[in-house]
Amino acid sequence: MTLGWDCPILPRSPVSLDDRMKYPTLLLLGACLAIAPFARATDDPAAFRIRFGVLREDKDGNSSLVAETTDLVRKFKATGYRWGFEITTSAANVPFEYQFVFHLPAPPDQVTGDLAKTNPEKPGTTISSEKTRTSETAVIHSFWFDPGDPTGNWQIEIWVNGKLARTISFRVRNE
Numbered sequence: 027m028t029l030g031w032d033c034p035i036l037p038r039s040p041v042s043l044d045d046r047m048k049y050p051t052l053l054l055l056g057a058c059l060a061i062a063p064f065a066r067a068t069d070d071p072a073a074f075r076i077r078f079g080v081l082r083e084d085k086d087g088n089s090s091l092v093a094e095t096t097d098l099v100r101k102f103k104a105t106g107y108r109w110g111f112e113i114t115t116s117a118a119n120v121p122f123e124y125q126f127v128f129h130l131p132a133p134p135d136q137v138t139g140d141l142a143k144t145n146p147e148k149p150g151t152t153i154s155s156e157k158t159r160t161s162e163t164a165v166i167h168s169f170w171f172d173p174g175d176p177t178g179n180w181q182i183e184i185w186v187n188g189k190l191a192r193t194i195s196f197r198v199r200n201e
Contacts, residue, residue: 071191074115074122076184078194081108081168089166096196100177103170110168111184111194121161122187128153129181135174171198 079094083106091112101107113124130151137145137153144156158165177198184192 069187069189071186071189073117074113074186074191076111076113076192076194078111078182078196079109081110081166083108083168089168091166096194098196098198099201100171100175100198101201102173108168108170110166111182112164112166113184113186113191114164116163118163119161121159123157123159124165124187124191125157125185126155126167127183127185129183130176131178131180132176134172134176136172138172139169 077091077094078096079091080098081089082092083089089108089110091110098109099107111126115122130153133148133150134153136147137149141153141155145153175198177200179195180198181193181195183190184194
């Protein structure tokens with residue numbers, strides 16, 4: 027038995043242009059579906075690694091996370107002590123947006139740095155940042171303590187692309 031034009035199962039009429047386009051179209055659709063998880067990786071908070079702890083600045087002002095911890099000492103800005111979080115993703119050149127929200131045990135006396143832009147002069151126990159958009163594969167956000175910042179149990183929520191990516195509870199104590 028020969029297959030092809032002489033096969034009684036297949037029609038003898040020539041294949042139409044619409045029929046010839048079905049397979050390339052299906053192939054293209056399959057390829058799009060196969061890469062869709064990679065293109066949308068930044069929509070999933072699990073696609074981001076978030077670390078929290080003590081930071082160190084180099085002479086050029088670049089920060090790096092040197093110790094992951096949830097026990098921070100309340101040392102003021104003038105000492106050079108910095109703490110914060112790092113967000114990393116493997117999705118290179120794919121923009122994402124992040125925001126963070128602090129929940130403090132008591133209102134601070136003042137809010138300084140970038141947080142001063144989005145919070146009133148008399149802050150409460152919840153302090154929010156602006157949304158920040160970036161295409162970097164690693165972002166470090168550093169903070170310092172000011173006189174009047176409360177000791178005790180703090181919490182930070184880190185939101186990525188509008189979804190809660192991680193909540194970190196940490197303690198701030200005097201030296």
